[in-house]
Amino acid sequence: VEMSEPGMLIDIRASVPQFCNSPTMIVMVGLPARGKTYISKKLTRYLNWIGVPTKMFNVGQYRREAVKIYKNFEFFKPDNEEAMRIRKACAAAALKDVAAYFSKEQGQVAVFDATNTTRERRTVILSYAKERGYKVFFVESICDDPEIIAENIKQVKFGSPDYVDRNVDEAMEDFVQRIDCYRASYMPIDDEKDRKLSYIKIFDVGSRYLVNRVQDHIQSRIVYYLMNIHVTPRSIYLSRHGESELNLSGRIGGDSGLSPRGQKYANALAAFIHGQNIRELKVWTSHMKRTIQTAEALGVQYEQWKALNEIDAGVCEELTYEEIQQNLPQEFALRDQDKYRYRYPKGESYEDLVHRLEPVIMELERQENVLVICHQAVFRCLLAYFLDKPADELPYLRCPLHTVLKLTPIAYGCKVESFFLNIEAVNTHRERPVNVDVNRNPEDALQTVPDHI
């Protein structure tokens, strides 16, 4: 029976609809230096963060493993038969790994990152996918702006293993000739001949898009994401609220105001932000007093998002860890066993938090310079998105009070600068204890609880 949309439910605890249906291959298309790897990595990071197991397969990687040393662009000449053989073999090896990822590793999406600039190559991939029941969605990046291409080459190609022994000018010259090798045989996706295919064409880094035959939910989300990202340089500043009264007494959650030190931090933050001289900074807070009070000190307009509220600890709201251990020792242990998925009774899990933060991430992608004043668990979720941290690390990321993180996208990732604003605060970070058994004794359970009043 052929189903065009997902049917069976597999994970009933998930808050993102989980589909147990055909895996999807996202196939990149485009000349070198058109942002294919940039898009592949970003998309993979985003999909994994929202809970869709995704892996990227970069054919250039396979080529580097097959041909240890890259000599020069001649490898890519269309009449280089030896090289052609190797390149075809690499693509085939990558496809095999895609199949293994889907069948053995429960992968849901594979991003096949290569030029795929000929109709012939794309047909091979389509057949491969069809035989195995994979859906295929093409992402083609088209750009003829020489400035953008030069910038791309500078940002990512010079750092590539292929050019590690070359100076900048040599590298640039070689790369330009490399691009030329592909140009003659480049057949862009054709709006007439390929009208049955599912694809998005991105023109000039996103000023225009052509979208054809979106088949399902995940493709629709991918299109929406791709249409919201941009490459304009900017920085995202993440900070928690200033130290709160409840922080001081070691209590979680609640909606208390700032302590005197927290208020000092708010003023220090204002000075810091002013000193950064940021162009058109947007400031976002949650709906809770402590982030709002922190933002107030900045003396600028800010926007409140309910979605930025701290994780809801349900029945544990405003308790200390000692009280949770005393009253709900089993819950306490269960949380330590799987902190990402554990949901407080009548509350939320980190997994739920990621789901509710998704619109925040989408808007952060659209925006330029933004300062987000939020909470520990929320901060961890946002940070995990930007730094590509997996679910099991996310709930243990260190996000101390009174410290601003400045994230600046560069090349394929994110530069992180940490600024501690020199105002003392309690430590609210609780490391995973060694003993997570439900029958553990209180000392073991409370081993990692930070000091408080």
Next chain:
Amino acid sequence: MTNCPTLIVTVGLPARGKTYISKKLTRYLNWIGVPTREFNVGQYRRECVKIYKSFEFFRPDNEEGLKIRRQCASAALNDVRQYLTEEGGQVAVFDATNTTRERRETIIQFAEQNGFKVFFVESVCEDPDVIQENIVVSLGSPDYTNCNTEEAVEDFMKRIKCYENSYETLDEVLDRDLSYIKIMDVGQRYLVNRVLDHIQSRIVYYLMNIHITPRSIYLCRHGESELNVNGRIGGDSGLTPRGKEFGKKLSQFILEQGISDLKVWTSQMKRTIQTAEALNVPYEQWKVLNEIDAGVCEEMMYEEIQDHYPLEFALRDQDKYRYRYPKGESYEDLVQRLEPVIMELERQENVLVVCHQAVMRCLLAYFLDKTAEELPYLKCPLHTVLKLTPVAYGCKVESISLNVDAVDTHRERPEKRVPVPVPSAQ
């Protein structure tokens, strides 16, 4: 969201779905809290020229007709200006053919003078079957009340012809500086150019997810729950025997409906899950379909809330849509968290949503275009299935009671304005 008001301008030959899209988009934007209104130039023309004679009115050489049509467009733009600058409107949808570059240029200048952003939505379609279907909808217009179908269709086809010669589609090169989406063949393909801001990005996402394949959406609440019977709100209790009976009857009903490929969605609360279990089909649980969080009032009876939180109780009655339970949610919050459900409902075909009273009110308000004032008082009784089927520009609603008794959980808006008790000075 955005400071500049936005003017959405439809473009396309008659019978390309412009009014369908305008109305749907307007309904969606209002539901998510963006004050939006549509301005249909055809409406203005009908008010001007009381009786529609024939397609000849639309002939490009009909000077009198052209003059009237230009005046109508101006009148509509005037009303747009008033709505966006004086009446708190955020988005105006200017629904007309706007098929010439000249007409669009006029609109662009108007927008520039007034500080409005412009976003074009063009619908291009050459599929004769689709156009035929659309014409049937257009024939429901007041223009054709006194014609028989054959005459009407013939006239309408000639009307379309009047526009065809002068039609200048949005051009990739000539119009490259404009912001627009071109929808081709009812959503097979889209061309999106220069999306400027958040609201345009949301509009594009929405337009790319809607479809016109016939289907039905079934909405119902969980079966009667233990807490329902005790008059308590919220909580996470299981079904009463009558609630379970509803589950069985629901299963029968669904079978009888003979729906192909029905998707079933529930919340993550026991009472909806237990109800879906009775259907014996796969179902998907959405946390965002959970009932409104009543915070400190969870599991209380209204009498208890009145006793313990009289001020809160009164405040809620004053503005039930925006009122947020302490440590809980408001209907307004609920709408925001249900937006992905609506988006996915738009993408899907036949779906049964088993949910809760407040949630069902929010979803219903979206489909039936109810205002924020009406939404929290929509009647959604237990043990009743609402079958929604899109038809023409709206939604046909069939209410099917499955004949299993249940308590009434509907609390009407109180008659008198309850004065808010002023806390005495201590």
